[in-house]
Amino acid sequence: MNHRPIQQLFDLKGKTALVTGGSRGLGLQMAFALGEAGAKIMLSSRKASDLEEATAELQAKGIDARWIAADCAVEADIHKLADETLERMGDVDILVNNAGAAWGAPAEDHPLEAWDKVMNLNVRGYFLLSQRIAKKSMIAKKSGSIINIASIAGLGGNPSGMNTIAYNTSKGAVINFTRALAAEWGPKGIRVNAICPGFFPSKMTAGTLKAMGEEKLSAHAPLRRLGDDEDLKGLTLLYASDAGKHITGQWLAVDGGVSVITGG
Numbered sequence: 001m002n003h004r005p006i007q008q009l010f011d012l013k014g015k016t017a018l019v020t021g022g023s024r025g026l027g028l029q030m031a032f033a034l035g036e037a038g039a040k041i042m043l044s045s046r047k048a049s050d051l052e053e054a055t056a057e058l059q060a061k062g063i064d065a066r067w068i069a070a071d072c073a074v075e076a077d078i079h080k081l082a083d084e085t086l087e088r089m090g091d092v093d094i095l096v097n098n099a100g101a102a103w104g105a106p107a108e109d110h111p112l113e114a115w116d117k118v119m120n121l122n123v124r125g126y127f128l129l130s131q132r133i134a135k136k137s138m139i140a141k142k143s144g145s146i147i148n149i150a151s152i153a154g155l156g157g158n159p160s161g162m163n164t165i166a167y168n169t170s171k172g173a174v175i176n177f178t179r180a181l182a183a184e185w186g187p188k189g190i191r192v193n194a195i196c197p198g199f200f201p202s203k204m205t206a207g208t209l210k211a212m213g214e215e216k217l218s219a220h221a222p223l224r225r226l227g228d229d230e231d232l233k234g235l236t237l238l239y240a241s242d243a244g245k246h247i248t249g250q251w252l253a254v255d256g257g258v259s260v261i262t263g264g
Helices: 027-036 048-060 077-091 112-142 163-187 206-212 215-221 233-240
Strands: 016-020 040-045 065-069 094-097 146-149 191-195 252-253
Touching: 016 077, 016 112, 027 040, 027 048, 027 094, 027 146, 027 233, 040 077, 048 065, 048 146, 065 077, 077 112, 094 112, 112 146, 112 163, 112 191, 146 163, 146 233, 163 191, 191 206, 191 233
Parallel strands: 016 040, 016 094, 040 065, 094 146, 146 191, 191 252
Antiparallel strands: none
């Protein structure tokens, strides 16, 4: 039997990863996972000061990390991000589409400009960056892994009091975008998968945690806990590495079991 040891399957030495929304929270956690496995990391978000701090954290752990400030809701910024990453680091092997926005408002009063803001970043931005990186790198070398960050909010409705119709809709779209792209780009050697996080303490979820209470949200999960600073690392590495080379078009919830509860 001709096979590689498991450590080699998860090894990302010689690979390059671009992580959007990578300066904090889930994006930075995933960047650490990829960097700790040997990948070179390009971080992106809107604020240079946040990126400088995050890059320094990665570099302090011996990870080859750099940054580019870009707004992934703006097409020109996306093109600049893709092109400059390729110029500075060579081919991109792993793309993590993580930059995202949320907006809370009753559906009947949800502002149209807020709907557009969420959709432009959470769906249109994912498409444009994936398209640019694929055309300029992944398709030519017939390999690549794209990881789209969706949410358990994309799997259905929310508990009472969470009025995030645009966010839920956008994350549902990300899940089917993942499936459609995986089907089309599989023959080109590109794998596309999604992660659906549950509640993780972060800047984006701070309002929800304050309104609903961490204890209540934890109690709703079968594992009786929220996500922490390690809980996305294993799945990210699986999707990115040869350990997951036969996995494409899939999503997996990392939510302590919340999404398996019905009528909750």
